[in-house]
Amino acid sequence: MKQTSAPDSAARWHQLEMSEVVQMLKSDCQHGLSSSEVERRQKEYGLNVVTARGGTPAWKRFLQQFNQPLVYLLLAAAGVTAFLHEWVDSGVIFGVVLINAIIGFIQESKAEKAVDALSKMVVTEATVRRDGRRQRVPSAQLVPGDVVMLQSGDRVPADLRLFQVNSLQVDESPLTGESVPVQKHADPLAHDVVLADRKNQAFAGTSATYGTAEGLVWATGDKTETGRIAWLIADAVELSTPLTQKISTFSKLLLWIILGLSAAAFLSGVLRGEPVVDMFMAAVALAVGAIPEGLPAAVTIVLAIGVSRMAKRRAIIRKLPAVETLGSTTVICSDKTGTLTENQMTVQRVLTGGRDYEITGGGYDPSGEIRLDGEKIDPAKHPALLECLRSGVLCNDSLVVKDAEGRHGVQGDPTEAAMLVAGAKAGLIHEEMTGRSPRLGMIPFESEHMFRATLHALEGRRTIYKVGAVERLLDRCTDTLAADGSLVPLDKDAVRAAVEKLAAQGMRVLGFARRHASHTGDDLAHEHVKDGLTFLGLQGMIDPPRREAIAAVANCRRAGIRVKMITGDHAITARAIAEKLGIADSDGVQVMTGLDLEKVSDGELPEVAHRVDVFARVAPEQKLRLVRALQAHGHVVAMTGDGVNDAPALKQSDIGIAMGIVGTDVAKGAADMILTDDNFATIQAAVEEGRGVFDNLRKFIVWTLPTNVGEGSIILVAMLFGLVLPVVPVQLLWVNMATSIFLGLMLVFEPKEKDLMDRPPRDPKLPLLTFPLMMRTGLISLIMILGGYWLYFYETSVGGESIAAARTAVINVIVMVEVAYLMSCRSLNHSLLYVGLFSNPLALVGAAAMIGAQLLFTYAPFMQHLFHTAPLDAGAWLRIAGVTALSFAAVELEKWIRLGRHKGMVVPVE
Numbered sequence: 001m002k003q004t005s006a007p008d009s010a011a012r013w014h015q016l017e018m019s020e021v022v023q024m025l026k027s028d029c030q031h032g033l034s035s036s037e038v039e040r041r042q043k044e045y046g047l048n049v050v051t052a053r054g055g056t057p058a059w060k061r062f063l064q065q066f067n068q069p070l071v072y073l074l075l076a077a078a079g080v081t082a083f084l085h086e087w088v089d090s091g092v093i094f095g096v097v098l099i100n101a102i103i104g105f106i107q108e109s110k111a112e113k114a115v116d117a118l119s120k121m122v123v124t125e126a127t128v129r130r131d132g133r134r135q136r137v138p139s140a141q142l143v144p145g146d147v148v149m150l151q152s153g154d155r156v157p158a159d160l161r162l163f164q165v166n167s168l169q170v171d172e173s174p175l176t177g178e179s180v181p182v183q184k185h186a187d188p189l190a191h192d193v194v195l196a197d198r199k200n201q202a203f204a205g206t207s208a209t210y211g212t213a214e215g216l217v218w219a220t221g222d223k224t225e226t227g228r229i230a231w232l233i234a235d236a237v238e239l240s241t242p243l244t245q246k247i248s249t250f251s252k253l254l255l256w257i258i259l260g261l262s263a264a265a266f267l268s269g270v271l272r273g274e275p276v277v278d279m280f281m282a283a284v285a286l287a288v289g290a291i292p293e294g295l296p297a298a299v300t301i302v303l304a305i306g307v308s309r310m311a312k313r314r315a316i317i318r319k320l321p322a323v324e325t326l327g328s329t330t331v332i333c334s335d336k337t338g339t340l341t342e343n344q345m346t347v348q349r350v351l352t353g354g355r356d357y358e359i360t361g362g363g364y365d366p367s368g369e370i371r372l373d374g375e376k377i378d379p380a381k382h383p384a385l386l387e388c389l390r391s392g393v394l395c396n397d398s399l400v401v402k403d404a405e406g407r408h409g410v411q412g413d414p415t416e417a418a419m420l421v422a423g424a425k426a427g428l429i430h431e432e433m434t435g436r437s438p439r440l441g442m443i444p445f446e447s448e449h450m451f452r453a454t455l456h457a458l459e460g461r462r463t464i465y466k467v468g469a470v471e472r473l474l475d476r477c478t479d480t481l482a483a484d485g486s487l488v489p490l491d492k493d494a495v496r497a498a499v500e501k502l503a504a505q506g507m508r509v510l511g512f513a514r515r516h517a518s519h520t521g522d523d524l525a526h527e528h529v530k531d532g533l534t535f536l537g538l539q540g541m542i543d544p545p546r547r548e549a550i551a552a553v554a555n556c557r558r559a560g561i562r563v564k565m566i567t568g569d570h571a572i573t574a575r576a577i578a579e580k581l582g583i584a585d586s587d588g589v590q591v592m593t594g595l596d597l598e599k600v601s602d603g604e605l606p607e608v609a610h611r612v613d614v615f616a617r618v619a620p621e622q623k624l625r626l627v628r629a630l631q632a633h634g635h636v637v638a639m640t641g642d643g644v645n646d647a648p649a650l651k652q653s654d655i656g657i658a659m660g661i662v663g664t665d666v667a668k669g670a671a672d673m674i675l676t677d678d679n680f681a682t683i684q685a686a687v688e689e690g691r692g693v694f695d696n697l698r699k700f701i702v703w704t705l706p707t708n709v710g711e712g713s714i715i716l717v718a719m720l721f722g723l724v725l726p727v728v729p730v731q732l733l734w735v736n737m738a739t740s741i742f743l744g745l746m747l748v749f750e751p752k753e754k755d756l757m758d759r760p761p762r763d764p765k766l767p768l769l770t771f772p773l774m775m776r777t778g779l780i781s782l783i784m785i786l787g788g789y790w791l792y793f794y795e796t797s798v799g800g801e802s803i804a805a806a807r808t809a810v811i812n813v814i815v816m817v818e819v820a821y822l823m824s825c826r827s828l829n830h831s832l833l834y835v836g837l838f839s840n841p842l843a844l845v846g847a848a849a850m851i852g853a854q855l856l857f858t859y860a861p862f863m864q865h866l867f868h869t870a871p872l873d874a875g876a877w878l879r880i881a882g883v884t885a886l887s888f889a890a891v892e893l894e895k896w897i898r899l900g901r902h903k904g905m906v907v908p909v910e
Helices: 018-025 035-045 058-064 069-083 087-107 112-122 225-235 242-271 276-290 295-312 321-327 336-340 383-394 414-425 430-436 470-474 492-504 547-558 571-581 594-598 605-611 620-632 644-652 665-670 680-721 729-742 744-749 771-798 803-824 841-859 861-867 874-899
Strands: 125-130 133-138 147-151 159-171 207-219 315-317 331-334 346-352 355-359 370-372 399-402 408-411 439-443 451-458 461-468 477-481 487-489 508-516 533-542 562-566 591-593 614-616 637-641 655-659 673-675
Touching: 018 159, 018 207, 147 159, 225 620, 225 644, 242 276, 242 680, 276 680, 295 315, 295 321, 295 680, 295 744, 315 680, 321 655, 321 680, 331 336, 331 620, 336 562, 336 571, 346 383, 346 414, 346 492, 355 383, 383 414, 383 430, 383 461, 383 477, 383 508, 383 533, 399 414, 414 430, 414 508, 414 533, 461 470, 470 492, 470 508, 470 533, 492 508, 492 533, 492 571, 533 571, 547 562, 547 571, 547 680, 562 571, 562 620, 571 591, 571 614, 591 594, 594 614, 594 620, 605 620, 620 637, 620 644, 637 644, 637 680, 644 655, 644 665, 655 665, 673 680, 680 729, 680 744, 680 771, 680 803, 729 744, 729 803, 729 841, 729 861, 744 803, 744 841, 771 803, 771 874, 803 841, 803 874, 841 861
Parallel strands: 331 562, 331 637, 477 533, 562 614, 591 614, 637 655, 655 673
Antiparallel strands: 125 133, 125 147, 147 207, 159 207, 315 673, 346 355, 346 533, 355 370, 399 408, 439 451, 451 461, 461 508, 477 487, 508 533
């Protein structure tokens, strides 16, 4: 059913008085909508679901796999070989094309999956008031103007403007990146308040963690913030990877060069008076010799090997080219909450009794210790510390639980869970404490009072504990605890200074107080905690950075990869985490907020995005805008994240990386790679594998080009000067296919070089083949041409051999030069001795197999019949060996001369 916007949907609902909201939505907060009005509005606005986008038909996606210049070349090669009645070769080439298309079709996952996941997030049940009655209805049936009632544990079913709030807290981390639940209220807000600060609204797909509230639905389905993200995902551009871009450019160039040379050579021969049929066959031979048939197979195989290796390192690749893209990454944009951090609030500091205690460990795992001045202490010997932690454990309504896989989680408020874990590290176990000190009464947390208080029977006394905002507690306290537990005067200014110090470190700070109850009943009222309290101390908590993420960020920076934090959390918190992670340079962390970004023009943003390290309080569309700006600056961007708010940027980035454990289905559906351990450090391993993939692909291309250029040039020279062809098309097909299988594919198994992660990222603007590599290709091609013609004329003129034998010698010298060049290409920067002759045994096996195949090619009668070859004598093999040794020495000498050595540092071919 078609969806339309709610009445006056352009209005900023958060800035309106509730009476205006009711009037615009034509609703009634007390009675809700009538059944007939709901039915009418459902016809007008449609169902409250995120509509699926029309995807590309499967048949069209399959055909798109063939829409590549290199595939055109291969299809041309298949057609040429079929024209020559070489049906086996034609079938093999076409088979390679078909296999590549099938693999690409299967591997590519489209955005429809992400949108489907969004739909599942919104579809739930909701409690509404209709016809003056409380009802439970499917959330898909909600319409603008419906009155929705929320309570702890509910999934918010649509975008709501809240009008009655009772201590409601909502976990908005999947949508905004906020690391702690947001306290909601019903008051109007300023018109320019960003999404994460719209505290009088609740958004579809988020979850209520505490309290209750009622609100009016103002947006459903595609008009919700979650629905808008679905559109952002659909609108994000699917970018080609650096490898596919470069191979596409290279293939187009190669296509025109081959066609141009073949046509020019054909015309020159015809104009010279050569028979048209002979010139056409020569042009066909030139095209066959110049087409790199093995390149697509090598690309597919090396990427598949990369996928397998990365799966072993806990990174699941959803699209093959993503392996290579990681190797070219220049910037990693990471969400903070749950990606760089634990997404688990953790008490790290306790200030009590005039002492500053440090608590180690992260997240909800109770393992850790308490330290004072860097030394581990026994909490039992620190009465003030125990009392501060005890108050956090008893004045608490949450639970820390362990799932079947041993991971710790929370039932309730993450802040309260942090207090439970801090107490457990001091031996104060929640279940034991509540058993020994049962709760007798409670004042629940309310946003207008900003505290909770509980009454307990504790060691024969009735004790009240109070936890909340420090400013709300201080004025009601008359004294505080000394380190030994005795009462001393309270220095309120010192407490405020300590709070500011902790807050500047990005911590959320809570105050703790107590008093011994003087009344006899089990009831607890505000009058019982309005004064006469003893201040117990402060607890500073934060969602801490992952320990392994700190090392991973350092390793990425060492590899020349910039790490940027893009989060919906507060700027102070983001800066504190960034400093702990080591994201910033020595001149400090630069932070820009979403409000700041709104003031930056699209023309200025690429430079700003490149310069700034941390972006805080950003909306989903701003994350998308930042990724696009970095790409416009020339960066290859990897984006990591786990929430719905990350999905558009994940899809837009050159490679999107989702968290597998805590990541939403939406994020996973939009990503190219999923981390099964949610470990940022795995990205470093994936980058290393990606660099190895790109390295090996370039080695294959650099190795295979001289064969094609050399073979094509040999034919071209013969056509231009009217010479007898020194090789025939069927022999060239043998060389191209056999060397690709026995030699070239061995390069894809080459182990990663030791200095791989010490190199800077490859400049994405550089061509696939840099000038030094093109010169090296030209050098080998020249040796092949000169060596081939020298052997051809020597065998026919000096040795008196037949044309068949001379052609056999030419083919063998081409192959043997390729064998030698394979060993040189095992490292584009270093000598063979540096990488080790036996570090890739498959290369040696392949070389031996190729030599064996050439012996069959030369001496086996059936091969002689198929490929028009003749046996060679020992002298011919010595001459072949001489040209081969010359080619190997020339490349190694070129490396030594060009690279040079300066204090042991090798200058790379880039």
